[in-house]
Every structure is written in structure tokens, then in C-alpha cells.
Amino acid sequence: MIKPDRRLVLALLLGVAAAGSSVALLATSAWLITAASAQPPVLLLMVPIVAVRAFGVGRGVFRYVERLVSHDAAYRVLGETRARITGRLEKIAPGGLTSRRKGDLLARLVLDVDAVLDLWLRVLLPIAVAAVTAAATVALLALLLPAAGAAVALAVLVACTVVPWLTARTAERAERNLAGARGDVAATATETLLTAADVIAYNAIDSVLDDFSRRDARLAAAERRSAWSTGLGSALLVLCIGGATLAALVLGSTANITGAVFAVLVLTPLALADVLGGIPAAAQLAIRVRAALARVQELVDTPEPVTEPTDPLPLPTGRGLQVKLLRVGYDDSDVLDGLSLDMPAGSRVVITGPSGSGKSTLAAVLLRFLEPRGGEVLLDGVDLARLEGDQVRSVVGLLTQESHVFDTSIRENLLLAKPGVSDLQLWKALYRARLGIFVENLPDGLDTMVGEHGAKLSGGERQRLAFARLLLADRDVLVLDEPTEHLDEETAQALLADLFAAAGDRTVVLLTHRPELVPPHVTRQLVCLT
Template sequence: MKSSENREFARQARREGVMGPVLQILHIWQRRAPLLTAGALLSLLAVLIGLVLMREAGMRVAAMTLGVIVVTTGALRIFGGARVILRYTERLVTHDAMFRALADVRVWFFRNLARGAAAGLGFRRAGDLLSRLVSDVETLDGLYLRIIIPLLGACLVLPFLFIAINMVDTVLAVVVAGLFACGAFVLPLIAAMMGRREGGLVNHASAQLRIGVLDMVGGLREIATFGAEGRMLAHVRDRDDALYRAQMKQARMLAMAGAASYLCGQAAVVAVLAAALGLGLPRIAPLPAAAVLFLTVAAFETVGGLTRAGALAGSITRAAARVVAVGEMPEHAPPEGTEPAPAGTDIRFEHVSFRWSADRAPVLDDLNLDIPAGQRIAVLGPSGAGKSTLAALLLKAVAPQAGRITLGGRDIATIRDDDLRGRIAWLSQATHLFADTIRANLLLGRPDATEADLWTALEQARVADVVRDLPDGLDSWLGEGGTSLSGGQGRRLALARVLLSRAPILILDEPATGLDARTEQEFLQTLNDVTQGRTVILIAHRLTGVEKLDKVWRISDGKMVSARS
């Protein structure tokens, strides 16, 4: 791992708390609390039955050796059967609860990702997002199954162990309980403190490797063009080596933690044997000695994985921090409105100012603009002038630092997001077509649309004939990003999806990007025909001459200047 990446990771680690993200994950899981609690209770009951079973089994074995009967075979069968049933039920419930809880985390993650994307957070690298959504979320199952459940079990076993052995000998009870507390609580805590950095490094290195691999796969054409295969492969190998080193450090930590826990258990067994022989500890009778020995072995088996889990706690807490980070919103995130959208669709920008960060110049500075309902305007300007920012503000993706924007005379900050976006349809310069059927791509704009509605939208976008010629029509499968269609056909399909929404306001942000001159003109002429009666805001670098517009504006120095009437 490069030193710059190490420094960035260290800075990130310092910013992250330990318990805050974990508590937020538990908050997301709260609707599964009854099922999670039931699983924990079943686990505790299974542990308790297992301890009783082992204690009684030890007494039975010793009694048979001495020629007496203390515990009947029937009692052991009852305890054994109960333990098997409880253990099976507990595994069923706890894993079902965990699967549901992780599904809740994924839904929460996606919702916040979508909200963050609208507020300017949607430009994270794909490999990092994939790592958070897959690896980090899956790592969180250890929080419940490897840490919470075993810790609850340890809290139950410790007093049971002490009380049961204290009935035989107090000194031995103190020694065994002390070793158990060390193996169940002290060593896992030390392992967690020592393993936090290593666990975080594994998560970070894994994410960096995914980023590198996806960058390489996505850019294969460019890599081949510039003959950079060797350099890119070496770059990925460096990240793979970094992940290997981090995993080896963690593996060594896990091995040390497991060995320390094992030694505690073996020391407890030695103490019981020493007491049975009267070596250094008060001598105890053979029958209770066998019961204590079986009980001790069973008790340490219940917490054998806690020290290893402690060493993995760093990965779990770091994974929690990376997952919940998607819910962090930037300072320019808009407020959530509570009012319905008004009937009118007049748009007004009143003294609007906006900058993306405090250390950058304002993109818009005291901008004023009136767009009456049904008017067709164009907003021109070079890259970075603020054209797309204008669309982001109107879509309530971000909020202005000064001034306000009204729709039908009402400040959009007070309007519910869903209601506002139901009035505004957006066709961006990078509209995405999903690797799904044409039907599914169209229904994204209006899930309740009928078959006739779909064909009407396709006819309006002048792409219906293309769809009819496909073997499966509306159910034809599009490749990733719509690669089975040409650029112009993909644009028209995206336009059909926008038209399907029936929104009275259309924002067309560089809608002909990537098209050749002839296809661009044909596409814009289609827009002229199918957007009649709607408010149209066309954002572009330049005009081709075929657009039908009521007004043309140009953004200059953050202000709106009329280009022509």
C-alpha cells in the first residue's frame, strides 16, 4: 500500500469513532429487535442446558467408575435432546434474524446512497461503493453472531461457573472463574484494541483493490490504446500485495488471540486436575472433580471464539463506520419539505447564490430568473459556468446559500421532494440505461404505465419502430448501459422514459451529448415536437439552430444575461 494511501487511511481512522457507527447499525436493526432478542434468549438457554448436561455427564462417568448411580441415563437423554433442539432452533432464529437485519442495512444504504447522490454525494468510486455494499455489510454479521451472542453467553456462564464450582471449593472457583473472565473478557478486549488498525487496513486494502480492478476493467480500451497494460497490471498487483500483507497481519493477530484463549482454558483444566490430586490447591473428591472438569471444558468452549472475535472487532467497527458514512450529508444538502406541490408551474429564481465549497468561487451569484409556465428557454454557457448547478438547485438536489427558488409561488424548500420531482422530469447528458428489459427501463419513469402508454412514449420519441424490430419487443434485454442500442437510439429511449412521466416541466441537460451532428439535429427536432405545452429548460454549450425557443439566456460570472429574445 502506498504511503499516501496509508496517510489517508490514518486520517480517516482518526475521524471515525468506535461506538458511534456501531450504535447506528443497531438503530437500523431495531425493527428486528424481537427476532434478534429471541435468538439471543434461545442461545443463552442452549448454553445453560449444555453446561448442565456436561456437568451431569461428568458426574455420571465418575459415578460409573466408582460403581454408584448419581445421574440416570434418562436425565442425560432429556438434557441432550433439549440441547440439540435448542441449538438447532437458535441457529435457525439467529441466522434468520441476521439475514433480515443485513437486508435492512442494504436497503438503508441504498436509500441514503440515492439521497446522497441527489445532494452531490453520488460520485464515489464504484469499487469503493461495491466494497461497502457487499464486503462491509457482510462483515457486520459478526457484530451479532460473533460478538453480541457470545458475550451474552459469557455473562451467563461466568456466574453459573463460579456458583457451581464454589459448591465444591471456593479457591478453585476463584481460580477457574478468574481464568474464564480473562479468556472471555480481558483477552478479547486487548485483541480488539490491538486488532482495530489491522482490521481497518484489511477493509481499506480490499476497497482499494476493488477500485483498481474496476478501473482497469472499465478502461480496457484506453489502456490498450496507450499500451499501459503492464503499468495498470502492476498497479493492481501492488494493491493485491497490500491486501495480502494486511490479511497476513490480521491472521497472525487471530492466531495469537486464539492461542491465548486456548491457554486460558488449558490452565483452568490443569487447575481442576491439580485440585483433584491435591497439588497446590485444596483436594476435592473424585465425583465432584469429574463434574467440575466437564463443566470447565464446556464453559471455555462456549467462549473459545471470543478472543478471535475481539481481534476481528476492528474490521467490524470499521465496516460499520464505512457503511454509515453514506448517510452523511454535505452542508449544502436541501431541507426536507412537508407541503404538497402547488398547482402552478411558474418558476422563479430570486437572488440565488451558490458555491459548491467554501474555498471555491460562487457558481451562481445573486442570480434572478423568471420562467413562466409553458415557456421554452435555453441556458447557455461554457463548462463550469453553472448550467448544471441551476438544474441541481431546481431539482432540489442542493440548496442555495442565499436567495430562494419558487414553483407556483411557493418556495421549493417547503415542498415534499417526491411531489417536486413529480412535477419535473430530467434528461441528463449521462442518462443511464439499466441492464434490464426495455419495459423495465421505461417503467422506471412511471411504474403504473400501461402497454399503450409505453408504446405512445416510444412513438413520441421516434424509437418505436426500433423496438418493434427487436425479437422480444418491449421485453428485449438491453446490455449494460444500453450497449445493444446505438447512441441515438439509447438517447431516444431515455427520452421516452422522461416523456412517460407526464411532468409539466422538462430539464434537458446537454441531451444530445455524444451524438453526431445529424443525429443531434434529428433528436432536437423530436424534442421540439414532443414537448409542446410543457415548460422546457434546455441546458447546452451551444445551439444548433433547429431548437424552438421563447428565450435564450447565458450564464456569465454567476449571473443570467439575456442572449436574444
């Protein structure tokens, strides 16, 4: 799922240069101050003076460039990962994500995917930089006094293994629960917002808020526990570094070394506190990152509702559809079994049946959002299973009972169907959907903003706008799934009459539980699902 970027190697080198400069700055400063106290000839001090300046300036410069490079690389990896996940979701979404909570999906796609950033910037890079810099520091100290080098090596080993292990162990449950708890709070918040009107109408605000507070408290508890472990890790790290400094002090004081070397031995381990400081937090964060990425992986692994053919056939030229002994369903039960239909090009087919009889399921099959379990659906004699979903949807268009109208202008809503077309074509589509006069009378015309979910339009106007968009998309087969569901009888009848008239010589498949609303002059085939 995640492909690393080569710039991350450069970020690692820059990180080591920055951390190495910090250690070297302290070491050379210690040497310089101690050596200077003996008042040697000033020429002897020139090199360390220049080195102190170089490391002082280098530390900041390397850190700045490292931040630029590492963030650039990590955000590129994040962008590519997001694009790959979105590409995969495009295949799964129409029929495969219906059982998931929207808020949780959002949390997985936004918060959990961000774990890619943490993985590189706060887990792998800090650990790698710390390991390389600490190893080099230990080597330097070992050169000055092997016993002190060994003592500091032991402290570094404990700081890099036992401390992160202990921190991670104490935080394990909290960290694993964090991603799920965040998803749960996001899902509940989304649901609360979407259902606010009903909740207020039923006077159920208190119970909804109580439920929200309970979930929020679970998240806060997990975060508190996680913070407690971070504190523990930091304290243990300070103990390790303190121990290393003390050991270097004791060993150095009994060794036969100069005062300047002694100062370097005692002060250099202190610089490791900064270098190793991020390791406990990184180990802890690794658990959270693993849990978050597992949630994203689980989403990506959702089986595709349809299998694309490995060797798709070319799109046939004819536009007649045939359904033969269709069997389709969800989970363990079939919704339709043995359905056969003939829908010649240009015909009008009205499919009716009570709620739950499988009308929307049939629409999903006709658009290749859902795979039949048996039988076949043929387009001009070619099984839809031998065509790619996008090929099928370039011929078959859909208008649902709640076609989505975006929170933007009428123009942008229409252009979604055919980007770049002229205003003239937009007006034609609007007039054919019988919305032209209405839009002309609006002060902003095509630039009128329609509000969230088309809130500034009536139900009928919303459906006409969606229908104009479908006409603009210019599909030869129009599947209309309860397009008049939320409309009063008069508006519904008028809309249906206009839909059939505007459809021209296209094939129209109308799925409705109110077939009596179809205008009497429309010659149609009526099919009843039970």
C-alpha cells in the same frame, strides 16, 4: 443507526441453553463413568443416564434453534439498517455523493453494512452466551469445591479480559485498516473494469495491474496480521483452560471428595474451552465491526445537498418558472452568481455557455438536487425551497447527456417512469420520441433487452428511449441537459427537432453548448452563461 430486535434475547437464552448443555453433558458424563466404575445399584445411575441423553440431544437441538432465531433476528436488523441507509442515501445521492469513489461506496453499502451481522452473531451474542455460561459453570464448581471454583473463576476472568484485550491490541491496526483496505480494493477493481477499454488502448495494463496488486497486497497483509492475532488468542485461551484444569486436578486430589466429584471437577473446565473459544475472535472482530460501521456512519452523515422544508407548501397549479438573482456553487467557489431568468409556462428557453459555465449546476437547482446559496427559484411564484424535492420533481423532469438506460427490456426501462401503464401508452411514448418504428421492427419488440447501459442501442436510440421515458413520466417542465452531447450533427438536429415537437405545451429548458442545432422554427429565449 442500528435498532436491535427483541428476538435476539431469545437467541441469547437458546445460546446459553446450548452451551450449558455442552458443559452439563461433560460434567454428568464424568460423574456417570466414575460412579459406574464402583458398580452401584443400577437405579442410582438412571438419573445421570437420562441426563446425559437429554443434554446430548438438547445441545444439538438448542444450537440448531439458536442459529435459526439469531440469524433470523440479525438478518432482520440488517434489512432494516439497509433500508434506513438507503432511505438516507436517496436524499444525499443526487448532489452529495459526487466526490466519492463508486467502488468505495459499493464496499460501504455491501461489505461494511454486513458488519451489522457480525456485530450480533459473532461479537455480542457469543460474548453474552460465554459470560452467562461460564459464570454458571464456575458457580457449580464452587459448590463442589470452593477452591477449585476460585481457580477456574480466575482462569475464566483472564480468558474473558486479558486474552481478548491482548488479541485485540495485537490486531488493532490491522483490523482498523481492513475495512478501508477492502473499500480501496473494491474501488480499484470497479475503476479497472469501467476503464478497461481505455487502459488496453493506451497499453497501460501493466501499470494498472501493478497498482491493483499493491493495494491487494496491503489488504492481504492486514488479513494475515489479523489471522496471526486470532491464532495468538486461541493459543492463550487453551493455556487458560489447561491451567484451570491443572489447578482443579491439584486442588481436587488433596480435597476430601468422592472420585465422581473429582472427575466432575477436573473434566468440566475442559468444556469451557468450547464455550469461551469465540471470545478472542469476537474481541478482535469488534474492532473491525466498529471501523466498518464508522465508515457507514460517515456516509450516512454526509450533509444533504438540500434541506427539506419542515412545513412544505402545497404544490402550486401554475407551471411558470422564475430564477431571481441565483447564486450557487460548490465548496468555496460560486459557479453562478446573480443569474435571473423568466421561463413562462409553455416557453422554450435555450441556455448556452462554454463547458464549466454552470449549465448542469443550473439543471440540478431546477430539479432541487442542489440548494441555492442566494437568490431564489420560483414555481408559479412559490420558492422551491418551500417545496419538498419530490414535489418539485413531480413537475420538473430531467434528460441528461448520459441518461441511464438499465440492463433490462425496453418495456421495463419505460415502466420505471410510470409503473403499471398499458402497452398502448408505452407505444405512444415511443412514437412521440420517434422510436416507435425502430422498436416495432425488433424481433422482440418491447421485450428486447438493451444490454448494460443500453450497449445494444446507438447513442441516438438510447437518448430517444430515455426521452420516451421522460414523456411517459408526464412532467410539465422538461430540463434537457446536453441531450445531444455524444451525437453527430445530423442525428443531434433530428433528435432536438423531435424533442421540441413532442414536448407540446410543456415548458422546455434546453442546456447546450451547441445552440445552433435548435431548429430555426422553434421560438425560443436564448440565455448565455459565461
